[in-house]
Ligand SMILES: Cc1cc2ncn([C@H]3O[C@H](COP(=O)(O)O)[C@@H](O)[C@H]3O)c2cc1C
């Protein structure tokens with residue numbers, strides 16, 4: 001994999017024959033047709049992704065991309081930027097919410113420094129720093145196009161390495177104080193929606209600060225004039241390093257025919273960009289939960305995804321996505337373990353033979 005263009009051209013649609021074969025298998029199992037609802041949709045999707053009627057899942061990882069944001073200078077978050085590197089150390093020591101939930105669901109946490117504004121060293125840290133934080137997008141473009149492409153390709157490469165180590169399923173996670181601000185900007189630009197609708201409370205800002213956050217985002221869009229038809233331009237001008245890295249993770253998962261579970265608002269902004277860069281990539285995505293962040297429902301709708309869980313969470317880190325892992329695995333087990341009408345000697349519906 002060399003360039004963004006080569007990578008994009010490698011992303012293929014789902015295998016239609018495997019989806020069809022999975023549908024037939026689902027209807028042969030000892031249950032009324034369709035009665036397992038969205039688990040059946042997931043089973044069909046897993047078949048189309050892997051090309052195997054009966055999917056087999058291996059190791060799973062949540063990739064937590066961490067980066068800082070120049071726009072924090074404008075006072076858009078309830079927390080100071082120093083929290084980003086502090087939380088990275090917390091991830092590496094296993095103490096953050098995503099670590100607990102990933103342990104609970106049997107997933108590994110892969111923590112990546114893609115753009116933290118601090119010198120970090122730790123044996124478990126994946127160091128892929130593109131630069132120390134973005135520039136303040138309210139003043140100038142957050143990143144150059146080259147920095148943006150470098151961050152995307154870093155995400156693709158991390159997935160590639162994990163695939164080589166036997167990982168078959170990925171979840172997106174992120175840490176970056178201020179990152180709901182670029183996420184709202186991306187949503188506004190790529191969907192042509194007013195910032196008043198896409199802005200949200202993030203870590204918990206009050207009404208006054210949220211109005212200020214809205215004007216900061218509006219100023220960033222006005223100053224930088226991102227081209228809505230060029231998703232990489234949007235990502236560069238009003239995005240973030242961890243968002244670009246996650247766009248790469250999602251594209252990398254699609255390239256390697258692996259399911260990728262999308263977390264909350266920020267991860268979904270990365271997914272929206274991925275869907276605009278490579279429309280086939282959406283078929284590899286599963287939306288885990290509906291975040292409380294205003295704008296998340298609109299964001300998922302813009303990608304064409306429907307969330308599996310409603311837990312009123314608004315944390316990020318990949319916390320919602322790792323909680324959805326067992327549901328995906330449950331769908332695969334239905335395909336692997338359920339008896340068919342003929343094997344179990346159960347009568348089929350009245351109007352069939
Ligand atoms: C201790 C702490 C842990 C977090 N883990 C995720 N976030 C979440 O909050 C940030 C986005 O919200 P905003 O745009 O308002 O800054 C991101 O870092 C996101 O991952 C956290 C935030 C804090 C304070």
Ligand SMILES: O=C(O)c1cccnc1
Nearest residue numbers: 202264265291314315316
């Ligand atoms: O939905 C999210 O990912 C989210 C929402 C608020 C703050 N941080 C993350």
